Amino acid sequence: MNRKDFIKGSCGVCIALSSGFIMSTLLESCNTSLSVVKTSSKNDVVSIALTEFEKGDYKLVRVSDYDYDLAIQKYPDGTYKTLVMKCSHAGQPLTRTGKNYYCALHGSQFDHEGHVKKGPAEADMMQLTTSVTDGHLIIHLKNNS
Numbered sequence: 001m002n003r004k005d006f007i008k009g010s011c012g013v014c015i016a017l018s019s020g021f022i023m024s025t026l027l028e029s030c031n032t033s034l035s036v037v038k039t040s041s042k043n044d045v046v047s048i049a050l051t052e053f054e055k056g057d058y059k060l061v062r063v064s065d066y067d068y069d070l071a072i073q074k075y076p077d078g079t080y081k082t083l084v085m086k087c088s089h090a091g092q093p094l095t096r097t098g099k100n101y102y103c104a105l106h107g108s109q110f111d112h113e114g115h116v117k118k119g120p121a122e123a124d125m126m127q128l129t130t131s132v133t134d135g136h137l138i139i140h141l142k143n144n145s
């Protein structure tokens with residue numbers, strides 16, 4: 001095998017391996033069945049019908065007039081927790097990875113409850129006051145708990 005054939009062969013292997021890695025990463029991220037609810041707020045309050053949670057205990061909510069997606073977890077006792085998908089380090093939107101959250105800007109990681117797992121972020125994810133009223137989940141965008 002001459003040098004030219006060796007380089008061609010090596011590049012082919014590298015491309016195949018890297019595309020396989022990228023595909024497996026993409027498939028892994030697709031494996032999480034995310035359900036996105038698109039809505040808007042009124043007077044800084046978001047109302048979501050509880051029927052949205054009949055097919056799953058986790059919802060990603062995209063509010064048209066809010067800068068970050070909301071991650072809502074329903075617990076077996078019927079309570080809900082709303083996390084703002086904003087990195088506490090410098091405000092980068094977070095990505096859900098499995099059940100946790102990742103910041104692509106500087107690499108911070110948060111667990112499924114919004115607690116810092118890895119810095120540079122030092123503070124947990126912001127949590128919003130969330131309650132249940134008349135068959136709806138009520139989320140206060142300005143009143144943090």
Ligand code: FES
Binds near residue numbers: 087088090091106108
């Ligand atoms: S903005 Fe997220 S780690 Fe810096």
